[in-house]
Amino acid sequence: MRDAYHEELDSISDGLVEMARLVGSAIGRATTAMLDSDLKLAENVIEADQKVDELQHDLEARAIALLARQQPVATDLRIVVTSLRMSADLERSGDLAQHVAKLARLRYPDRAVPSDLHATILEMGQLAQRLMAKAAEVIITKDVDLALQLEQDDDAMDLLHRTLFQHLMDDRWKHGIETAVDVTLLGRYYERFADHAVSVAKRVVYLVTGEHADELQTDVQPEIQAVSGAESA
Amino acid sequence: MRDAYHEELDSISDGLVEMARLVGSAIGRATTAMLDSDLKLAENVIEADQKVDELQHDLEARAIALLARQQPVATDLRIVVTSLRMSADLERSGDLAQHVAKLARLRYPDRAVPSDLHATILEMGQLAQRLMAKAAEVIITKDVDLALQLEQDDDAMDLLHRTLFQHLMDDRWKHGIETAVDVTLLGRYYERFADHAVSVAKRVVYLVTGEHADELQTDVQPEIQAVSGAESA
Numbered sequence: 139m140r141d142a143y144h145e146e147l148d149s150i151s152d153g154l155v156e157m158a159r160l161v162g163s164a165i166g167r168a169t170t171a172m173l174d175s176d177l178k179l180a181e182n183v184i185e186a187d188q189k190v191d192e193l194q195h196d197l198e199a200r201a202i203a204l205l206a207r208q209q210p211v212a213t214d215l216r217i218v219v220t221s222l223r224m225s226a227d228l229e230r231s232g233d234l235a236q237h238v239a240k241l242a243r244l245r246y247p248d249r250a251v252p253s254d255l256h257a258t259i260l261e262m263g264q265l266a267q268r269l270m271a272k273a274a275e276v277i278i279t280k281d282v283d284l285a286l287q288l289e290q291d292d293d294a295m296d297l298l299h300r301t302l303f304q305h306l307m308d309d310r311w312k313h314g315i316e317t318a319v320d321v322t323l324l325g326r327y328y329e330r331f332a333d334h335a336v337s338v339a340k341r342v343v344y345l346v347t348g349e350h351a352d353e354l355q356t357d358v359q360p361e362i363q364a365v366s367g368a369e370s371a
Numbered sequence: 372m373r374d375a376y377h378e379e380l381d382s383i384s385d386g387l388v389e390m391a392r393l394v395g396s397a398i399g400r401a402t403t404a405m406l407d408s409d410l411k412l413a414e415n416v417i418e419a420d421q422k423v424d425e426l427q428h429d430l431e432a433r434a435i436a437l438l439a440r441q442q443p444v445a446t447d448l449r450i451v452v453t454s455l456r457m458s459a460d461l462e463r464s465g466d467l468a469q470h471v472a473k474l475a476r477l478r479y480p481d482r483a484v485p486s487d488l489h490a491t492i493l494e495m496g497q498l499a500q501r502l503m504a505k506a507a508e509v510i511i512t513k514d515v516d517l518a519l520q521l522e523q524d525d526d527a528m529d530l531l532h533r534t535l536f537q538h539l540m541d542d543r544w545k546h547g548i549e550t551a552v553d554v555t556l557l558g559r560y561y562e563r564f565a566d567h568a569v570s571v572a573k574r575v576v577y578l579v580t581g582e583h584a585d586e587l588q589t590d591v592q593p594e595i596q597a598v599s600g601a602e603s604a
Contacts, residue, residue: 202448202449202452205438205448205452206444206445206448209442211439212439215435215438215439216435219435219438219455222452222455222456223455223459226456226459303552306548306552307548307549307552311548315539315540315544315548315551316540318548318551318552318555319536319539319540319551319555322551322552322555322556323555323559326556326559
């Protein structure tokens with residue numbers, strides 16, 4: 139019975155890794171679609187999100203079946219419950235990649251991102267993809283040090299996000315309101331995507347060490363704080 | 372044993388209702404703080420979110436303890452797992468209310484919202500609060516008809532969101548980029564808050580009827596679609 143149990147648990151873990159790989163690929167391709175104004179690639183990303191949703195449903199059903207059949211307690215129970223949370227993080231990351239792709243599609247054949255922000259958005263997209271690749275690796279290896287690295291990467295994402303907002307707030311901004319709105323939303327999508335990758339890694343840390351990493355720092359509006367300099371407000 | 376079980380289950384449900392009430396109040400007060408530029412109220416909302424986080428931790432611990440001790444199966448198991456998801460929705464709603472309050476605090480003594488958008492933001496805030504009040508009622512009554520009403524309310528939220536974006540995209544927009552960024556983020560906070568309230572109600576529907584409501588329509592960027600008119604893009 140215990141063997142069947144661990145096999146089921148492994149298959150849930152495999153499902154999580156597959157989800158992480160799919161959404162990591164999705165954010166990379168969505169970024170390319172947007173920067174290159176590649177309609178076909180954008181539509182490809184939008185459609186591919188269905189696979190992520192299916193994986194999540196499947197994974198949840200298996201987790202619940204496992205709870206019912208095996209009735210795990212203690213650590214084993216925590217692993218299953220935490221898997222459910224990780225799958226929710228990954229599903230939501232997929233939505234965010236899809237949002238980026240939808241924006242690319244919406245603006246086609248124009249580009250949503252003006253050329254002077256191209257490099258920053260490219261970096262945000264690549265960093266998001268790397269964060270998710272590391273999150274997948276953390277699920278596989280349960281490497282706590284690697285998990286903690288993700289927080290540093292997330293700091294880099296915050297910095298990029300600030301750069302984006304500094305461009306927006308610059309008096310020399312010449313791209314009008316529509317582009318400002320697009321860039322604001324894009325910045326938020328990448329930031330939230332990174333938050334979810336960090337969240338996945340932190341949940342692994344919790345499982346391994348039994349200790350909660352610090353309360354997950356989700357989107358604290360650093361961009362606005364930084365730009366206005368009104369930290370104490 | 373079964374009595375103890377149902378008592379525990381009731382106490383989890385009570386916890387969810389309390390969370391919904393707290394975050395419903397928070398979004399209402401955050402909106403007031405922003406429209407009135409009331410710093411004290413904003414800080415009050417920001418601090419109060421800790422109580423929501425504590426409730427969530429407490430609720431999760433009790434749900435996991437219940438799984439371990441009572442080992443529920445079938446419907447009972449689904450109730451507990453679904454409660455965990457609802458608590459995550461409610462915790463995230465609290466974060467979003469806090470974001471609104473932080474924006475109010477950041478712009479103090481100025482107002483983040485220009486006067487010609489005051490009425491729209493007030494409506495969004497009130498609607499968000501009503502949605503969460505209904506979600507709480509759905510948790511208590513398990514009233515499926517009421518749960519389905521929330522989707523209509525959410526359509527009204529989408530409409531308000533579109534109105535906001537039409538203002539933003541209007542050539543006569545005179546409030547500059549910083550305000551455009553603030554309003555873009557605010558619109559997104561209210562929209563996501565509403566999505567989470569709808570999600571809570573839909574999870575109750577699933578528990579009662581055993582059927583998933585349609586895949587939850589989370590933020591499909593209707594605002595951008597509507598404004599650009601590029602539905603087919």
